[in-house]
Amino acid sequence: MKAYAYIRVSTEEQATDGVSLDAQKAKVAAWADLNGYELAGVFMDAGISGTKADRPGLAAALSAVGKGDALVVYSLSRLSRSTKHTIEISERLDKAGADLVSISEKIDTTTAMQHKKAKGERVGAVPYGKALAGDGVALVDVPAEQEIIAEARRLHTAGLSLRKIAAVLAEKGFKARNGKVFAATQIQRMVA
Known part of the structure; x- marks a missing residue:
């Protein structure tokens, strides 16, 4: 299983927050090691606001993550400052068969989603071409x-x-x- 780190800081946060790119990377690497994932890539946006949807590091991370992989962030605020954008990213990962992990908020879809996927159950919106079975799950x-x-x-x-x-x-x-x-x-x- 592969994990891809996405780390980000804005210039202001580097001076005040103290959660540097290196600190974020270390947290993600520790999570990957603890959970049996290979840290296959680290993507970063340095000095770019989380309100900007156009971030090269994030775009590259989302392109790299595939089925069975996990995108790991230190916190959701590193991923995006917009709830709507965070949900869009989460849905995109779900459609790709990938998981999202946020260490700070303790959000980890790898266990629950893998269990549901293994049972052939729905783990997001019902995709085009499919419908819910009579049991409301499959x-x-x-x-x-x-x-x-x-x-x-x-x-x-x-x-x-x-x-x-x-x-x-x-x-x-x-x-x-x-x-x-x-x-x-x-x-x-x-x-x-």
């Missing part, structure tokens, strides 16, 4: 949506852009759950 395929996903993947393999795939699906009469044309971001999740 996921089952939705044949009509699976057909659309298969078509989107076929078009993607043929080299079409996400927007072109959305246009082709619209021409064929395929619509999203809300009855509207698929957005490029929805297509991206289908073909990922």
Whole structure:
């Protein structure tokens, strides 16, 4: 299992908070060692505010984390200063099959989510192509949506852009759950 550290400080915090990049990295390394994870990468943004969504270190960390991996931060405030952005990052990790760990807040989705995933249970929003089974826990395929996903993947393999795939699906009469044309971001999740 691999862990990826994301560490961040703003210039002001370096002077007043005392939680330096080295201190954050040491905390994450200790967590990884204690929990049997290989610390596979450390990504940082130095002197960049947590209110900025465009942070190269965070973007690289999110790109590196894959299924079964964990993104580990010293605290959620290092990840983002916006609750909405933190939730978006968490949902992105969930969709990638990765976990989020915040050492300070003692948030660790690795144990509970891995247990649920191993049992084939839902660990977030119900993805397109699936529905909740009668027990309200397990996921089952939705044949009509699976057909659309298969078509989107076929078009993607043929080299079409996400927007072109959305246009082709619209021409064929395929619509999203809300009855509207698929957005490029929805297509991206289908073909990922």
